[in-house]
Amino acid sequence: MPRSRGNSVVMVDVAREAGVSQKTVSRVINHAPHVRAEVRDRVLAVIDQLGYRPNVAARALVNQQRRTHVLGVIAVGLPLFGPANRVFSLEQAAREQGYELALASLPDMDPAGIRKAIDGLLARGVEGIIFEVPNHLVSVDESVFRGVPIATSVGRIPGIRQQVVIDTFQAEMGCLATEHLLELGHETVFHVAGPEEWDASRERRQGWSMALAAAGRQQPDVLQGDWSARSGYALGQRLAARPEVTAIFAANDSQAMGVIRALTEAGRGVPGDVSVVGNDDVPEAEFLMVPLTTLRSDQQAISERVLSGLVALIEDRDPDAPGPPIARELVIRSSTGPPPRRPSGL
Amino acid sequence: MPRSRGNSVVMVDVAREAGVSQKTVSRVINHAPHVRAEVRDRVLAVIDQLGYRPNVAARALVNQQRRTHVLGVIAVGLPLFGPANRVFSLEQAAREQGYELALASLPDMDPAGIRKAIDGLLARGVEGIIFEVPNHLVSVDESVFRGVPIATSVGRIPGIRQQVVIDTFQAEMGCLATEHLLELGHETVFHVAGPEEWDASRERRQGWSMALAAAGRQQPDVLQGDWSARSGYALGQRLAARPEVTAIFAANDSQAMGVIRALTEAGRGVPGDVSVVGNDDVPEAEFLMVPLTTLRSDQQAISERVLSGLVALIEDRDPDAPGPPIARELVIRSSTGPPPRRPSGL
DNA sequence: CACCACATTGACAACGCAGTCAAGGAGGGC
DNA sequence: GCCCTCCTTGACTGCGTTGTCAATGTGGTG
Structure with a gap:
């Protein structure tokens, strides 16, 4: 019975070991003020020694889905270079801004599948959804998002209020x-x-x-x-x-x-x-x-803007702040040249 | 203040509306026996009408991180075709087996980054980790996994017990x-x-x-x-x-x-x-x-085996059950042929 | 008709954590 | 030296869900 009580190190265990109350451990974890330096160090030492790790579930529960710092991504066509690359750069951008990504990868744009994916993401407590579905007219009702803001780089999805759209030209x-x-x-x-x-x-x-x-x-x-x-x-x-x-x-x-x-x-x-x-x-x-x-x-710039727009929406700031410019350019190599001369005059 | 109490529909709301106890709603949700068909239908109707969704955090909390049905994937080199394709097929296989994936995408094999990714995944309550790090000798201590089983298709990571390895030939x-x-x-x-x-x-x-x-x-x-x-x-x-x-x-x-x-x-x-x-x-x-x-x-077969091996480990079954055969073949096209004749005799 | 078995339902506790509020202690101004 | 303030700490509570166990109802059996 391996899964008996595997990582059962919880806050009270740390508290007992450090000779403080559970609440004090909580304060140390959350960098709350009003903890004596000496106590803080002692608690931190015990945390390290016991290998304590906060339980997200409990955290999310008490925080009432307020700050999970997880963003959802709905991606379609991941085996394609474009989408895969986008997800990758989004992940990097998210990490930089202190967020994690929860990915739901879909094989196609079937609305039922999308709805289910959104449900799953929401159930995991995401604070926002990056809607990398390649068609912005796919039929999703606003209600399925339950007020969670979304970001997209395709086009404004009709009927959804909390939404930031990044133009990719x-x-x-x-x-x-x-x-x-x-x-x-x-x-x-x-x-x-x-x-x-x-x-x-x-x-x-x-x-x-x-x-x-x-x-x-x-x-x-x-x-x-x-x-x-x-x-x-x-x-x-x-x-x-x-x-x-x-x-x-x-x-x-x-x-x-x-x-x-x-x-x-x-x-x-x-x-x-x-x-x-x-x-x-x-x-x-x-x-x-x-x-x-x-x-x-510039995929990296696009992802950064998608992400910062979404985070702005989440944190009630202006979602239309500039962000890095999105460079785009024609790369001229060998597959293009002048047309051939007409075979017969003119 | 948009994020006031968005999806505040909880079980008690459903229970009140349906005229039953909150526990009965729970039973309906979990397909537990001993609920009269009529009551079940009534509750289901109310759930639908109110748009109720179970709160995973609470669920996970009470279940003591036992069954979140989320598996973590640590992937390196996602912009490459191989890894992207693998993640995609893993996602499909996971969906089929009733699991969701939490993805941590890393730009490189830096051990500190990997450790952090594992921590993050664990914090999100994954039941197992698919370790798609391209080198099985990367230095990760067993303790960072905290007893969570892992699956890999690279090679047996030394010093880790709960582990299933799929050979990809x-x-x-x-x-x-x-x-x-x-x-x-x-x-x-x-x-x-x-x-x-x-x-x-x-x-x-x-x-x-x-x-x-x-x-x-x-x-x-x-x-x-x-x-x-x-x-x-x-x-x-x-x-x-x-x-x-x-x-x-x-x-x-x-x-x-x-x-x-x-x-x-x-x-x-x-x-x-x-x-x-x-x-x-x-x-x-x-x-x-x-x-x-x-x-x-056959990437799909590999992913299926990785996944079913991991799930077997999680559910205390035999992780070495056969699974679909992994086909591999040489596809002969035009880039190969006999060597040129030697320029000068022999 | 009494009794037992089982289906159905609900009250209550507990999961791990953070918020609230109060208690104790130290320090400063009068 | 007294009182007020603020820093530090802890007891208790609640978040939404499921497990436990008891209470009630229903039907069948002897």
């Missing part, structure tokens, strides 16, 4: 990519999009669309993928068959890789015949056989 | 890759390794070494990288300069990508002049310009 990314290709002299730019239900995908597409419109170019039909290299490959095969295609903006680097593979396979060189831009700047992008031109944004 | 992976290249006719196989301090890296290297020894081949010096494509590229450049290199086993797919880039850049074709094998089978591997021959193992 996805549309601008699409714009930057498209402008770069147009500046190189391409007639127009084709787009291999991510899944329609992801905000980031839709916004990047809008940016692409706006840039084309601003330049007065015709807007080709969009090819819709699912972030995967596989989908990029399949869509790339279709584009490779169309001679008028000379420039492609893929919504992420994985898709861009698949597109490049398909083009190469079909005998169309990159960037000689077709230019390709990705998005994310995955660590491998620089070291592919044809180094990928792509878009990068 | 890393050495076999190295073996398979090397044998494949030897069978193709290569004289020997060069190895671009991962960081020395990662168990997985050392084991893959051992497998490579054993396969070479078994075939009676000479064992080239190892080039040590850090999992990144960048390091693969740097090391690949050195290998590209040596004409005797015709086969390379890279410890993961990212490094393999970098190696292939370096080789190509130096004018050595893959697989025409040099064959390259990776490890992990990242989703992009199939869709690179030269589709990567690589090794794949």
